[in-house]
Amino acid sequence: MEEFLLRLQESDFGLWVTSAPTIFGPDVYATILMLHTVGLAMIVGPAWVLDVRLLGYGARLPVETLRGAFRIMWIGFFINASTGIALFISEADDKGMRWVFWVKLLSIALALVVTSRLRRAVFGGGVAADVAPPRARSLAKASLLLWMVAITAGRLMAYVK
Amino acid sequence: MLLPFASWLHNTPISVALQAQVAWLWPFCETLHFAGLALLLGVAGMFDLRLMGFMKRVPISVVKEFMPWALVGFTLNLLTGVIFVVSQPAQYFGNPTWWLKVTFLIIAGVNAFIFETAYGRRAAALPAGEDTPTALKIIAAVSLISWAGVLWAGRMLPFLGAGVGAGL
Numbered sequence: 001m002e003e004f005l006l007r008l009q010e011s012d013f014g015l016w017v018t019s020a021p022t023i024f025g026p027d028v029y030a031t032i033l034m035l036h037t038v039g040l041a042m043i044v045g046p047a048w049v050l051d052v053r054l055l056g057y058g059a060r061l062p063v064e065t066l067r068g069a070f071r072i073m074w075i076g077f078f079i080n081a082s083t084g085i086a087l088f089i090s091e092a093d094d095k096g097m098r099w100v101f102w103v104k105l106l107s108i109a110l111a112l113v114v115t116s117r118l119r120r121a122v123f124g125g126g127v128a129a130d131v132a133p134p135r136a137r138s139l140a141k142a143s144l145l146l147w148m149v150a151i152t153a154g155r156l157m158a159y160v161k
Numbered sequence: 162m163l164l165p166f167a168s169w170l171h172n173t174p175i176s177v178a179l180q181a182q183v184a185w186l187w188p189f190c191e192t193l194h195f196a197g198l199a200l201l202l203g204v205a206g207m208f209d210l211r212l213m214g215f216m217k218r219v220p221i222s223v224v225k226e227f228m229p230w231a232l233v234g235f236t237l238n239l240l241t242g243v244i245f246v247v248s249q250p251a252q253y254f255g256n257p258t259w260w261l262k263v264t265f266l267i268i269a270g271v272n273a274f275i276f277e278t279a280y281g282r283r284a285a286a287l288p289a290g291e292d293t294p295t296a297l298k299i300i301a302a303v304s305l306i307s308w309a310g311v312l313w314a315g316r317m318l319p320f321l322g323a324g325v326g327a328g329l
Contacts, residue, residue: 024313030320037316038309040195045203049227058226065219148196155192 001096008092017090029090036083040154042076044147047115054122054132054140063128070119077112100160104153111146114139167250179248186248190241197241200234202308212284212301214293221293222285258314258322265310272303 008014017028024031046069053061088095095101118139122128132140170176179186204227210216211224246253253259276284276297284297 025317026320030317034313034316037195037198037312041199041202041206041312044196044199045206047203048200049203049207049230052227052230057230058223060223060226061219065216068216147199151195151199152192155195156188158191159188 002093005092005096008089009094011089013086014090014092017086029087032083032086036080036087039076039078039080039083040151043073043080044151046070046072046076047111047143047147050118051140051144054118054136056132059130063122063130063132067123067128070123073115095157098157098160100153100156104150104157107146107149107153111143111150114142114146118143163254164251167254170247170250173247176247176250179244183248186244190244193237194241194245197234197237198312201231201238202234202312204228204231204234205308206305209301209304212293212297212304214298217290217292220285220289221287225285252323253318256318256322258317262311262314262318265307265314269304269307269311272300272307276300276304 017032020028022028022031024034046066050066050069052058053063053066118136121136121139122132208224208228208231211219211221216224280297280300284293287293
């Protein structure tokens with residue numbers, strides 16, 4: 001496993017990420033980190049807006065109008081999956097051996113399952129109801145929590161060895 | 162002027178106290194800073210998109226009901242940001258990228274102030290379904306761009322210009 005991670009890290013692509021300059025920052029790595037944060041805001045921002053709405057906040061806003069949130073979240077997810085893979089390759093041997101990285105991946109996987117179930121529960125049957133059913137409320141709470149865990153684990157990757 | 166201020170701040174009891182807790186306080190505050198960022202940009206971004214003419218069916222005043230959450234995110238980030246600066250003042254004052262971040266923050270703040278004072282009532286009175294006036298679209302675009310600038314400069318802090326003020 002470690003040998004494979006090391007080969008990834010020292011591949012031409014891995015070295016390019018950590019050394020090539022770009023117009024947004026000193027190197028591809030910093031630029032990708034920045035884009036990873038943009039993607040984070042595009043995923044977690046709309047997700048949390050939807051979650052707090054389903055939990056009853058801002059009840060005058062028709063839930064149906066938040067259907068478009070998923071498009072922004074998908075774009076954010078595409079950005080973060082691709083930047084995440086690039087970041088991982090460039091530091092595969094380092095990050096791949098840390099438990100906190102796997103906590104991050106697990107929490108994202110769970111958050112995605114919760115989000116897709118939430119979408120089906122709320123938007124699956126025609127126009128979304130303005131009072132969320134109990135199941136959707138539980139999913140909203142899980143979504144709030146899981147994205148927070150993902151952010152926390154992601155940040156801790158810079159600290160936990 | 163900055164150098165004496167930075168070293169004075171660095172030696173204040175509050176800064177010294179924060180420095181002593183840096184091992185857990187820094188990652189803790191950084192995590193909150195990222196969560197706050199998502200909350201702020203998620204909610205303010207939605208409001209900006211509405212001002213730009215998306216989700217026209219929803220009255221602006223209804224979308225605005227979510228703004229307290231953006232304020233929660235902003236307060237979280239202001240608080241954690243102050244903790245960063247107070248515990249390591251030279252690291253920030255000496256970095257031109259940090260001043261760029263502050264500049265973007267000021268632009269975002271002034272822009273929001275202009276919206277509130279000059280257009281807030283008119284925006285709230287705009288009937289649902291009607292296109293937003295150009296002025297509101299410009300304000301929304303300035304808001305999105307300046308928050309993107311805050312994020313860009315913030316994330317670049319360790320990479321761009323960090324060495325410039327190393328002697329400060």
